[in-house]
Amino acid sequence: MKTDIIINRDALYALRELPSESVNCCVTSPPYYGLRDYGLDAQIGREDTPEHYIGRLVEVFRELRRVLKDDGTFWLNIADTYCGTGNKGSYTDPKNPKGRNGQAVSIARTAAGCKQKDLIGIPWLLAFALRSDGWYLRSDIIWLKENPMPESCRDRPSRCYEHIFLLTKSKKYYYDAAAIAEPIAPGTAARYRQGRGAGHKYAEEVPGQGKVQGINKTRSGGYYDDALMPTTRNKRDVWLINTVPYKGGHFAAYPPKLAETCILAGCPKGGIVIDPFFGSGTTGLAAKNLDRHYIGIELNTEYCALAGARIGGGNT
Numbered sequence: 001m002k003t004d005i006i007i008n009r010d011a012l013y014a015l016r017e018l019p020s021e022s023v024n025c026c027v028t029s030p031p032y033y034g035l036r037d038y039g040l041d042a043q044i045g046r047e048d049t050p051e052h053y054i055g056r057l058v059e060v061f062r063e064l065r066r067v068l069k070d071d072g073t074f075w076l077n078i079a080d081t082y083c084g085t086g087n088k089g090s091y092t093d094p095k096n097p098k099g100r101n102g103q104a105v106s107i108a109r110t111a112a113g114c115k116q117k118d119l120i121g122i123p124w125l126l127a128f129a130l131r132s133d134g135w136y137l138r139s140d141i142i143w144l145k146e147n148p149m150p151e152s153c154r155d156r157p158s159r160c161y162e163h164i165f166l167l168t169k170s171k172k173y174y175y176d177a178a179a180i181a182e183p184i185a186p187g188t189a190a191r192y193r194q195g196r197g198a199g200h201k202y203a204e205e206v207p208g209q210g211k212v213q214g215i216n217k218t219r220s221g222g223y224y225d226d227a228l229m230p231t232t233r234n235k236r237d238v239w240l241i242n243t244v245p246y247k248g249g250h251f252a253a254y255p256p257k258l259a260e261t262c263i264l265a266g267c268p269k270g271g272i273v274i275d276p277f278f279g280s281g282t283t284g285l286a287a288k289n290l291d292r293h294y295i296g297i298e299l300n301t302e303y304c305a306l307a308g309a310r311i312g313g314g315n316t
């Protein structure tokens with residue numbers, strides 16, 4: 001199968017033509033519900049109801065599941081939408097009747113069971129629908145941003161996070177915990193160094209040091225020194241990653257570090273990462289930076305060109 005390619009097509013149709021069990025990992029961010037207008041009839045995100053939007057995504061990701069290897073991982077970035085609060089209503093810019101390409105043109109969609117101003121709950125509706133469709137729902141990672149988009153609201157806290165769901169095809173799957181391990185907290189390091197203290201029931205007499213230790217004791221009876229002490233812990237499920245400005249003409253690019261973290265954990269070196277909503281190609285860029293291959297699928301021809309130039313041009 002050809003890799004390091006960008007397929008300019010609707011995600012569902014492009015996936016249908018890829019061989020089964022051929023890619024290791026998917027990292028993607030589909031268009032959010034009712035938020036932007038990417039200016040093409042087949043685009044996902046402008047459906048009349050959340051149910052229709054979720055139904056289309058489930059269909060795309062069902063095809064992805066077929067294409068994914070049995071031990072593959074799927075990292076899905078998604079955020080929520082408020083009911084009926086689109087700031088442009090059904091306004092149409094006469095100069096851009098289909099909306100400006102990718103620019104935020106939210107639409108005032110209502111949703112069954114929601115009142116105006118209610119959060120619809122899109123991330124969890126989608127996660128539950130995917131789980132019902134056969135995916136294993138393994139983690140809800142909070143992508144926390146210190147520099148979120150400013151919001152004008154004064155009657156609720158401003159939003160500063162999105163979800164990354166880790167979904168898998170099987171119960172057992174490729175996951176390199178060591179590749180994304182994080183440093184232990186300074187307090188934990190101090191505690192390790194200190195041992196359990198003289199008052200602890202496992203404290204022992206150490207020649208020249210008095211009563212100390214316990215936690216630092218090795219099986220062979222020696223004591224850990226700093227060089228032996230654990231310096232990392234398993235990565236937690238809140239990831240602080242700030243957005244980085246991308247001036248290339250796409251308004252919804254995620255930061256390369258976000259894609260890189262998912263790829264490091266979810267795709268072996270030399271493996272293939274797919275992104276069916278490729279946009280400006282951040283996933284492909286991250287894959288190349290980490291010696292993996294990529295397949296990008298994107299409906300919008302201009303974005304395909306943008307992504308190709310960006311990936312070809314290096315690691316920004």
Ligand SMILES: C[S@@+](CC[C@H](N)C(=O)[O-])C[C@H]1O[C@@H](n2cnc3c(N)ncnc32)[C@H](O)[C@@H]1O
Binds near residue numbers: 012279280
């Ligand atoms: C949120 S953006 C992805 C941004 C990307 N993660 C990046 O860093 O640039 C979603 C993308 O999905 C594309 N898209 C919308 N509907 C699509 C469809 N049916 N098939 C393929 N791509 C589609 C849009 O054109 C848009 O570029």
